[in-house]
Amino acid sequence: xxxxxxxxxxxxxxxxxxxxxxxxxxxxxxxxxxxxxxxxxxxxxxxxxxxxxxxxxxxxxxxxxxxxxxxxxxxxxxxxxxxxxxxxxxxxxxxxxxxxxxxxxxxxxxxxxxxxxxxxxxxxxxxxxxxxxxxxxxxxxxxxxxxxxxxxxxxxxxxxxxxxxxxxxxxxxxxxxxxxxxxxxxxxxxxxxxxxxxxxxxxxxxxxxxxxxxxxxxxxxxxxxxxxxxxxxxxxxxxxxxxxxxxxxxxxxxxxxxxxxxxxxxxxx
Amino acid sequence: xxxxxxxxxxxxxxxxxxxxxxxxxxxxxxxxxxxxxxxxxxxxxxxxxxxxxxxxxxxxxxxxxxxxxxxxxxxxxxxxxxxxxxxxxxxxxxxxxxxxxxxxxxxxxxxxxxxxxxxxxxxxxxxxxxxxxxxxxxxxxxxxxxxxxxxxxxxxxxxxxxxxxxxxxxx
Ligand SMILES: [Zn+2]
Numbered sequence: 001x002x003x004x005x006x007x008x009x010x011x012x013x014x015x016x017x018x019x020x021x022x023x024x025x026x027x028x029x030x031x032x033x034x035x036x037x038x039x040x041x042x043x044x045x046x047x048x049x050x051x052x053x054x055x056x057x058x059x060x061x062x063x064x065x066x067x068x069x070x071x072x073x074x075x076x077x078x079x080x081x082x083x084x085x086x087x088x089x090x091x092x093x094x095x096x097x098x099x100x101x102x103x104x105x106x107x108x109x110x111x112x113x114x115x116x117x118x119x120x121x122x123x124x125x126x127x128x129x130x131x132x133x134x135x136x137x138x139x140x141x142x143x144x145x146x147x148x149x150x151x152x153x154x155x156x157x158x159x160x161x162x163x164x165x166x167x168x169x170x171x172x173x174x175x176x177x178x179x180x181x182x183x184x185x186x187x188x189x190x191x192x193x194x195x196x197x198x199x200x201x202x203x204x205x206x207x208x209x210x211x212x213x214x215x216x217x218x219x220x221x222x223x224x225x226x227x228x229x230x231x232x233x234x235x236x237x238x239x240x241x242x243x244x245x246x247x248x249x250x251x252x253x254x255x256x257x258x259x260x261x262x263x264x265x266x267x268x269x
Numbered sequence: 270x271x272x273x274x275x276x277x278x279x280x281x282x283x284x285x286x287x288x289x290x291x292x293x294x295x296x297x298x299x300x301x302x303x304x305x306x307x308x309x310x311x312x313x314x315x316x317x318x319x320x321x322x323x324x325x326x327x328x329x330x331x332x333x334x335x336x337x338x339x340x341x342x343x344x345x346x347x348x349x350x351x352x353x354x355x356x357x358x359x360x361x362x363x364x365x366x367x368x369x370x371x372x373x374x375x376x377x378x379x380x381x382x383x384x385x386x387x388x389x390x391x392x393x394x395x396x397x398x399x400x401x402x403x404x405x406x407x408x409x410x411x412x413x414x415x416x417x418x419x420x421x422x423x424x425x426x427x428x429x430x431x432x433x434x435x436x437x438x439x440x
Contacts (some may be wrong), residue, residue, distance in 0.1 A: 046424075050416035057420055060328020064360070140360070147327055147363040150390055150440040155392035242354050 001137045001205055006071045016200035017138055019090070020074060020207055024129075025065035025243065026091035029081055030123055032058035033253050034095065034115075037104045043112050050158050054119075057151045064144045071140070078265070082258035086250045092191040093241040094118060094184065096250040104256075113166060113173075113180030120159040121188050125217050127152050132213065137205035160224070167228040180232055189237025192217045198242075276311045279347065283309050283318055285301025286342040293331045293338075294419060300335060307313045307359055310400050318343055319322065320356045323364040326420045326440070333356060362439075366439045378403045382434035400436050403426035410434075 003009060007018065035055035042048035066077035074080060097118070100110035130152055133145035166177040192214040194201075201210040222232050239245045260267050274282070286302045287309075296333060300322065308321040320339060324332050336356045343354050366385035369377075374384035381403050385412045394415055399408040407429035413440065414424040423438045 037413065046414040046416070049418065053420040054414045056328040056330070057326065058328070060326065064327055143360045143363065144327075147324075147360065150363075150365065151326060151420070153390035153394060154438065157415060 005069070005140055006073070006167050009072065013204055014072070016198075016204055016206055017141075018069060018074060019198070020201060021065050021069050021072075021141070022088075022090040023079070025069065026089045027095060027122070027126070028058045028062035028065065029120070029257075030089075030091045030095040030250070030253060032056075032062060033257055034099060035119070037099055037108075038115070039112070041104075041108055041110060047162070054158070056156050058225060061144070061148045061151075064148070068140055068144065078261065082254075082261040085252060086246045087244045089241070089244065089246060089250060089254075091241050091250070092122075092188075093239045093244075093246060093250075094187040094191050096123060096241070096247060096253055097183075098249055099186055110181075111180060113176040114167065114183050115180070116159055116162045117177070117181045117184040119155070120163055121184055121191065121221065123152065123156040123159050124220050125191055125213070128213050128216050128220070129207065132207050132209050135205070135208045141206075161235050163224075163230075164228055167230060178231060178253075181230060185233040186236045187238065188235040190240045190242050192235070193240065193242060195242060198266055273313075273316075274347075276313050279311045279313075279316075279318070279328065280309055282347055283311065283320065283343055285321070286346040289346075290335065290338045290342050293334050295377065295380055297384065298373055298376045300339065302370050302373030302376055304370060304373070305335070305364065307362060316349065316353055318347070318349065318354045320354075321359040321361075322356065323362060323368075324358050324360070325364050328383055329420065364440075365430060366437060369437075377437065381434065382422070383434060385437040385439045388439055390439055400425055403434055404432050405430040 003013065032055045035051045035058060038051040039048065042051055062081065063077065066080045069075070069080055070077045070131065095118070099115050100108070102108045102110070127149070130145045130149040134149060135142060135144045163177070166173045194211045194214060198210060201207040225232055239247065284301065287306055288299050290300050292300065292303060293300050303325065304321050305325065306320065307323045310319040311317070320343070322336060322339065336358065339395040340351070340354055340356045343349065343356070344351060367387065369384065377384045383400050383403045386393060386398045386400050392398055396412055400410055401408050402410050405427060407427055411426045411428065412423065413426050413433070417424045417435050421437055422435045424433060425436055426433050
């Protein structure tokens with residue numbers, strides 16, 4: 001089944017389609033913001049450079065998904081990115097958790113190990129989800145996924161490199177890594193969680209094999225964690241971002257991200 | 270008043286104009302060299318030009334500048350008004366680094382940047398390829414960072430001439 005574009009979308013298809021797009025757009029927008037907060041602060045010049053590119057790539061992907069929503073008549077892409085309240089956001093909670101204590105402008109005591117783990121958990125999932133989306137029934141989404149998946153290879157390789165280095169370097173780096181990993185896993189449940197109503201994602205082949213992604217993600221991370229001698233922790237779900245439930249940290253993200261847009265939607269720089 | 274041009278001649282002129290539009294970050298290479306021009310459509314009466322470009326990296330901040338420059342080049346060189354020319358980015362086909370023309374690869378080298386190796390991204394990150402140094406030609410080089418100053422580049426080091434250099438990474 002192929003749905004060529006917005007003009008061919010029927011009402012029963014439209015609801016799950018927009019739901020998938022919200023999830024994709026919001027995930028990438030929020031992770032792009034967190035990645036950008038490392039600029040100038042990363043512990044290594046090459047990591048700094050890498051996060052600049054990763055933030056840019058993820059923001060580019062979010063833009064594409066918001067454009068697909070705009071084409072479906074959901075509103076302008078900038079309004080969708082900036083003005084929706086947090087209760088309408090569908091990003092996984094893991095992605096909104098701060099990089100550490102303090103803030104970008106004030107005493108940023110960020111946690112590198114947590115950051116690397118969080119990005120790794122997300123990148124593994126994103127790669128699997130994009131792979132599924134390259135077979136999506138919605139043609140415009142399939143086309144974006146085919147493009148985005150090639151950039152994702154580099155993100156994943158970068159986080160794997162860091163995880164392995166921290167796991168193998170010394171007792172201290174390993175202890176910090178395990179600590180960062182347990183923090184990340186204590187929020188990671190909703191990242192891969194498939195709600196009953198998301199059955200439509202598969203029924204309409206929007207995200208083929210959506211419900212199996214959770215197990216495939218688990219298998220992929222467990223295989224690597226065994227190789228690196230890291231604990232296989234349960235992914236907890238204190239809140240479900242896919243259901244619009246978020247921490248106050250998401251409000252902080254949105255208020256920083258949208259500050260200028262709220263002041264003057266026509267501002268350019 | 271310019272004489273009326275046939276569609277074929279107009280199309281040639283559009284391509285010439287586009288060949289003069291350079292990448293804002295690598296001024297020696299044009300968007301034609303990069304394989305970013307997907308389609309050029311010309312209508313004789315009324316005169317209208319439509320150009321489809323393919324974005325390289327989705328979040329690349331240079332994209333808006335590139336379409337603006339393409340628009341200006343076509344308008345000035347063909348003497349057309351802004352409502353006669355349309356330049357859009359299309360995501361119907363995905364750009365990849367194999368679309369870079371042989372001439373574009375040579376120009377990258379002349380600029381001091383290694384053209385993208387002809388392997389997949391996965392093979393590239395696994396180090397399963399050798400990338401020749403654009404300065405001395407040696408293949409005794411080492412991948413230092415899969416990210417460089419822009420999202421599309423990676424950093425290498427040449428063990429022979431001891432220069433760091435950038436390579437366009439395969440996507
Ligand atoms: Zn050399």
